[in-house]
Amino acid sequence: MVTIYLRYVIDPYKLAEFEHYGKLWIPLVNRMGGRHHGYFMPSEGANNIALALFSFPTLAAYEQYRSASQTDAECQAAFRYADDTRCIVSYERSFFRPVLEGSSQENAP
Template identity: 65%
Template sequence: MITCHLRYIIDPHKLAGFEAYGRLWIRLVEKFGGKHHGYFMPSEGTSNVALAMFSFPSLAAYEDYRKRSFDDAECQAAIAMNEKDRFIISYERSFFRPVFDDDQGIKRAP
């Protein structure tokens, strides 16, 4: 399993637009076989940082999602939202391997 962590710098005056964008991507990631863990909006403290996390069974499955998303009309419409309203200033994408206790039944590489 691979988990993608996104750290966004967003326009704090356009939170509603970014939240609507996030709600779309939760469904879209799951449409392509991923498990979305949610978007995390600013609350207390920093007002311009938001986070998102989602997982795929493997890096290859994530790469397949990325490839297929470029040709998907719903994904392109979500991207167009930000291109029009510019609520995302920048973002960083990192990948992690989650660790669970043995009761989760997840196979791990040695």
């Protein structure tokens, strides 16, 4: 399993727009073979940092999702929404292998 961590720098005056953007993506990731763990909005501390976490069974499955999202109408609409509202200033993506109860190193890539 691979978990994707997205760290967003967002416009703090467009929190509602970014939250809407996140709500668009959660069902899309789930529909396309992943498991979305949610978006995490600013609360205390920095008012312009948000996070998202979602997992795919393999890195290959994630790459397949990324490719499919380029032609999926709902995904393209979500990308356009972010562009139109300019709620995202920048983002960075990292990949992790989760350690879960009952998991073993045998399942590591």
